[in-house]
Amino acid sequence: MAWYTEAMSENERVSAEEVRRVAELANMELTAEEETRMRRDLNAILDYVAQLGELDTAQVAPMAQVSEVLLTEGKQATEESSVLRADQPRPCLDRAAVMASAPETDGTYFKVPKVIER
Amino acid sequence: MKTLAGVPGIEAIRSALTNKETTATELAEASLRRIAEADGTIHAFLQVDRAAALAQAAKIDDRVAKGEALPALAGVPFGIKDVLTVEGFAATAGSKILEGYRPPYTATAVKKLADAGAVFLGKLNCDEFAMGSSNENSAYGPVRNPHDTERVPGGSSGGSAAAVAAGMATATLGTDTGGSIRQPASFCGVVGVLPTYGRVSRYGLIAFASSLDRIGPFTANVRDAATVLGVIAGHDAMDATSSPRPVPDYTAGIDRGVAGMKLGVPAEYFAEGLDPEVRAAIDGGIEKLRAAGAEIRKISLPHTKYAIPTYYVIATAEASSNLARFDGVRYGLRAPKPDTLADMYRRTRDLGFGAEVKRRILLGTYVLSHGYYDAYYKKAQQVRRLLAEDFLAAFREVDAIVTPTAPTPAFKLGEKSDDPVAMYLADIYTVTASLAGICGVSVPCGMSQSGLPIGMQILGRHFDEATIFRVGQAVERLTAE
Numbered sequence: 001m002a003w004y005t006e007a008m009s010e011n012e013r014v015s016a017e018e019v020r021r022v023a024e025l026a027n028m029e030l031t032a033e034e035e036t037r038m039r040r041d042l043n044a045i046l047d048y049v050a051q052l053g054e055l056d057t058a059q060v061a062p063m064a065q066v067s068e069v070l071l072t073e074g075k076q077a078t079e080e081s082s083v084l085r086a087d088q089p090r091p092c093l094d095r096a097a098v099m100a101s102a103p104e105t106d107g108t109y110f111k112v113p114k115v116i117e118r
Numbered sequence: 119m120k121t122l123a124g125v126p127g128i129e130a131i132r133s134a135l136t137n138k139e140t141t142a143t144e145l146a147e148a149s150l151r152r153i154a155e156a157d158g159t160i161h162a163f164l165q166v167d168r169a170a171a172l173a174q175a176a177k178i179d180d181r182v183a184k185g186e187a188l189p190a191l192a193g194v195p196f197g198i199k200d201v202l203t204v205e206g207f208a209a210t211a212g213s214k215i216l217e218g219y220r221p222p223y224t225a226t227a228v229k230k231l232a233d234a235g236a237v238f239l240g241k242l243n244c245d246e247f248a249m250g251s252s253n254e255n256s257a258y259g260p261v262r263n264p265h266d267t268e269r270v271p272g273g274s275s276g277g278s279a280a281a282v283a284a285g286m287a288t289a290t291l292g293t294d295t296g297g298s299i300r301q302p303a304s305f306c307g308v309v310g311v312l313p314t315y316g317r318v319s320r321y322g323l324i325a326f327a328s329s330l331d332r333i334g335p336f337t338a339n340v341r342d343a344a345t346v347l348g349v350i351a352g353h354d355a356m357d358a359t360s361s362p363r364p365v366p367d368y369t370a371g372i373d374r375g376v377a378g379m380k381l382g383v384p385a386e387y388f389a390e391g392l393d394p395e396v397r398a399a400i401d402g403g404i405e406k407l408r409a410a411g412a413e414i415r416k417i418s419l420p421h422t423k424y425a426i427p428t429y430y431v432i433a434t435a436e437a438s439s440n441l442a443r444f445d446g447v448r449y450g451l452r453a454p455k456p457d458t459l460a461d462m463y464r465r466t467r468d469l470g471f472g473a474e475v476k477r478r479i480l481l482g483t484y485v486l487s488h489g490y491y492d493a494y495y496k497k498a499q500q501v502r503r504l505l506a507e508d509f510l511a512a513f514r515e516v517d518a519i520v521t522p523t524a525p526t527p528a529f530k531l532g533e534k535s536d537d538p539v540a541m542y543l544a545d546i547y548t549v550t551a552s553l554a555g556i557c558g559v560s561v562p563c564g565m566s567q568s569g570l571p572i573g574m575q576i577l578g579r580h581f582d583e584a585t586i587f588r589v590g591q592a593v594e595r596l597t598a599e
């Protein structure tokens with residue numbers, strides 16, 4: 001496909017080494033085949049994303065939550081912004097019910113491979 | 119609009135139960151029969167709980183027999199996308215990584231449906247972790263479009279859309295992060311609602327992108343969609359982003375028509391890439407709205423072309439964080455015989471996640487990583503504000519906005535599965551509302567020459583669902599004429 005060939009002929013945004021580094025950060029193991037595929041796809045997607053650079057956003061505040069634009073509209077600002085509940089202790093999920101779904105447990109804790117060698 | 123194998127609507131069910139023309143048990147049996155007949159091909163359901171459905175139906179019949187008042191959705195057979203939890207009932211999110219997981223709690227939206235007397239049939243197939251536009255990313259196999267089984271039902275809530283279209287359920291719940299309710303509704307010829315962000319509690323929804331994820335209904339007609347949304351909407355202490363605003367009766371003004379309403383038609387949604395048959399159907403629908411007395415105004419949403427890249431940065435960044443919890447410790451799959459803790463994490467995630475989920479986790483991790491955060495993530499959040507402001511400005515001029523839901527009718531299985539960017543473009547008209555947090559609905563608006571449904575998307579102001587239902591109801595009535 002055209003977008004793909006062009007992407008590969010220019011400077012690649014993501015190298016094989018970077019794909020491996022990002023996979024490590026994400027706690028993922030990739031086969032050599034997956035690594036090639038992911039590198040190709042990430043470069044294609046990031047080339048497409050690069051068009052955001054056309055916009056001057058120096059004066060624009062980042063928007064992390066929808067409630068932020070409702071505030072700027074001045075629509076019942078307090079209703080949307082203060083929905084935190086009172087800080088009171090409440091019962092939580094039953095431990096046995098939670099542990100029932102764990103791959104390995106002693107009933108009280110989740111069990112994992114040994115982390116520290118004594 | 120007709121479904122392929124008509125299911126009774128909510129009002130018909132209510133009056134038939136009240137007049138003792140049918141029973142909830144008969145209705146549940148009819149749905150279960152339809153699933154048994156058709157779902158071998160369609161594959162909308164991942165699990166069906168026959169015993170539980172019949173037990174719930176029996177309770178409703180008991181209430182009818184005793185002459186008790188019936189709750190709003192008494193006897194209405196429903197299914198839920200398998201990213202929503204039901205206590206003790208396996209939840210997969212369409213992924214191998216949650217194999218064996220039985221959540222210890224029930225999603226608020228599902229509990230509200232059950233409390234209103236609706237009868238739970240089972241859980242519906244979807245793209246893995248709701249990531250996809252075709253339902254081909256389910257680890258349990260694709261869903262097929264009931265209108266043409268060579269074609270996809272859309273995604274990621276493909277099973278939820280197909281179940282209503284094939285007459286297996288009167289209502290289903292799906293989730294929409296970038297178009298995952300509206301686009302499959304369009305492909306399958308049913309109604310699909312994206313409620314305003316904060317309108318429906320997300321408690322019990324397995325998170326994909328928390329600032330975008332929403333739960334909404336699929337039904338065969340607009341009035342049923344309004345009824346179901348009225349039941350599932352409202353504040354919930356378990357979701358801090360759920361809004362305390364009161365929930366209006368969405369069906370109250372639904373038949374008022376569009377005379378005198380100002381409807382915006384954004385030029386950017388009718389540009390290059392729009393299938394000619396879809397364009398003709400939507401243009402035809404708009405002309406009917408004009409003839410019915412709506413004032414049609416050309417508007418501009420100038421940042422539209424930046425919506426897809428903005429979405430794929432923000433959604434994947436949030437996904438990389440949300441999906442970090444799937445590591446083989448607390449639930450689901452664990453890779454056999456790990457050497458070390460790190461080895462367990464990596465092999466579990468390698469084994470459990472499919473290709474699209476891995477791709478999005480990697481992209482999200484990359485855009486959040488040191489040195490790229492400002493260039494990608496912060497930039498996308500800034501453009502997100504510009505996209506939201508486009509809508510706020512437009513809604514000072516018009517009451518609602520009408521567009522195509524998707525650029526094409528349903529495409530064939532395999533057609534886009536090797537090209538992520540082409541697949542992402544299937545959401546080009548839906549991601550904008552997702553980013554802005556406004557509400558929307560896809561309503562059937564004609565068919566292609568080859569008999570594939572085409573959906574019209576109606577977008578409304580934050581918390582103004584009543585208006586989009588009113589326009590949707592008019593579209594439904596006008597296109598049926």
